[in-house]
Amino acid sequence: MRSIKKYVILTLLVGLGSLLPTLRAQNDLQISKAFDQYGERKGVVMVELTDEMLNGYDFSLFKSLTIKDNPSAADFIRKCLAKDESGAKKVKQVVSNGVPTSIYLQLPRKGQLYRLILFNEIISPEHKITLIYIESKNDSEDVLKLILKKK
Amino acid sequence: MIIKMKYKRNFREADRLIEKYYDGLTTGAEEKQLKKFLMQSGLPERYEPEQAIFGYFEHKKEKTSFRIPSYMRWAGVAAAIALILLGPQLFVSVNQSDYAYINGKKVSDIREIKSQALASLGDISSSNDEVQENLNNINDNELIEKQLDVFSAIEK
Numbered sequence: 001m002r003s004i005k006k007y008v009i010l011t012l013l014v015g016l017g018s019l020l021p022t023l024r025a026q027n028d029l030q031i032s033k034a035f036d037q038y039g040e041r042k043g044v045v046m047v048e049l050t051d052e053m054l055n056g057y058d059f060s061l062f063k064s065l066t067i068k069d070n071p072s073a074a075d076f077i078r079k080c081l082a083k084d085e086s087g088a089k090k091v092k093q094v095v096s097n098g099v100p101t102s103i104y105l106q107l108p109r110k111g112q113l114y115r116l117i118l119f120n121e122i123i124s125p126e127h128k129i130t131l132i133y134i135e136s137k138n139d140s141e142d143v144l145k146l147i148l149k150k151k
Numbered sequence: 152m153i154i155k156m157k158y159k160r161n162f163r164e165a166d167r168l169i170e171k172y173y174d175g176l177t178t179g180a181e182e183k184q185l186k187k188f189l190m191q192s193g194l195p196e197r198y199e200p201e202q203a204i205f206g207y208f209e210h211k212k213e214k215t216s217f218r219i220p221s222y223m224r225w226a227g228v229a230a231a232i233a234l235i236l237l238g239p240q241l242f243v244s245v246n247q248s249d250y251a252y253i254n255g256k257k258v259s260d261i262r263e264i265k266s267q268a269l270a271s272l273g274d275i276s277s278s279n280d281e282v283q284e285n286l287n288n289i290n291d292n293e294l295i296e297k298q299l300d301v302f303s304a305i306e307k
Contacts, residue, residue: 039252046252047268057272064271118275130274148276 029107030080031117031133035065037076043068057146060113061135066128074121074129081105081119088117091144106140114140118147161188162195169201 039046049062067073078100087108094102101122107115118132136143168185171177177185189198189205251258251267258264 040255042254044252044254045267045271047264047271048251049249049264049268052249052265062268064268066267066271066274120275122274128274130271132271132275147272 029117029133030083031077031131034073034077034080034131035063035133038065038067038070038073041067043070057136057143058138059134059136059143061133063133065131067131068129069127070129071127074127077119077129077131078103081117084117104144106144110135112137114138114143116140116143165189165198172201 045066047064089106091104103119105117113135116134120130189202251264
């Protein structure tokens with residue numbers, strides 16, 4: 001009986017251990033609210049890919065949100081980004097008419113994962129917001145270089 | 152031969168203890184000894200009443216009805232371990248499988264998902280080009296001269 005108890009405790013610990021890394025680091029970020037709030041709406045494309053090789057990119061997690069004709073969503077995302085900026089390295093920011101329209105954030109590593117947030121807003125020819133969250137085992141600078149190099 | 156003699160001695164001893172038991176004179180240790188004897192299988196029929204008193208038949212019944220073969224027990228333990236180990240993985244793979252939502256509709260076609268992912272990456276890389284282009288324009292002497300010409304025209 002005692003040995004069965006030992007087995008149960010051991011397996012529970014192993015099970016919990018295997019679960020922990022899968023709890024995604026993105027959940028601690030404010031931008032996760034944007035994915036939750038806008039992801040399933042009309043005029044929006046939300047993508048989630050896990051452990052995928054994507055045209056040369058090796059992502060542990062890739063999430064993107066593309067929103068058309070919704071300036072209030074852009075304001076909401078900007079507010080989320082302002083909170084997620086704390087502790088992050090701002091790789092790039094473009095401000096147009098006093099409003100940040102392009103923000104690239106290099107977030108602190110979470111375990112073995114490098115994390116990046118990329119945000120872009122264009123107004124013409126149509127209003128379009130792109131928000132990307134990336135987790136990768138590769139250095140985020142390398143990932144960013146690769147993204148910006150590809151067209 | 153030796154075994155038979157041993158049995159005989161046991162039976163004699165058991166008979167003595169049974170008598171003592173019915174007289175209410177047995178000690179705890181003696182009752183234990185008697186019980187141990189009566190729990191044996193293959194005893195002569197004359198011991199059946201005492202076996203019944205000491206719960207031999209109940210014990211036997213209980214044993215036959217609840218006994219789980221050891222291989223089944225191990226299989227159960229193995230199944231539990233597998234469930235605990237693979238359970239979270241299954242849960243995770245169900246919840247975090249690749250997907251896309253396009254205009255509120257869930258898409259699970261991996262080619263479509265990847266194409267949407269690449270499109271969003273394209274948006275970022277092309278926006279970077281625009282910034283670069285704008286920065287190049289700032290350094291464009293022609294543009295600066297044109298802008299200065301506007302002021303010189305005002306002067307005239």
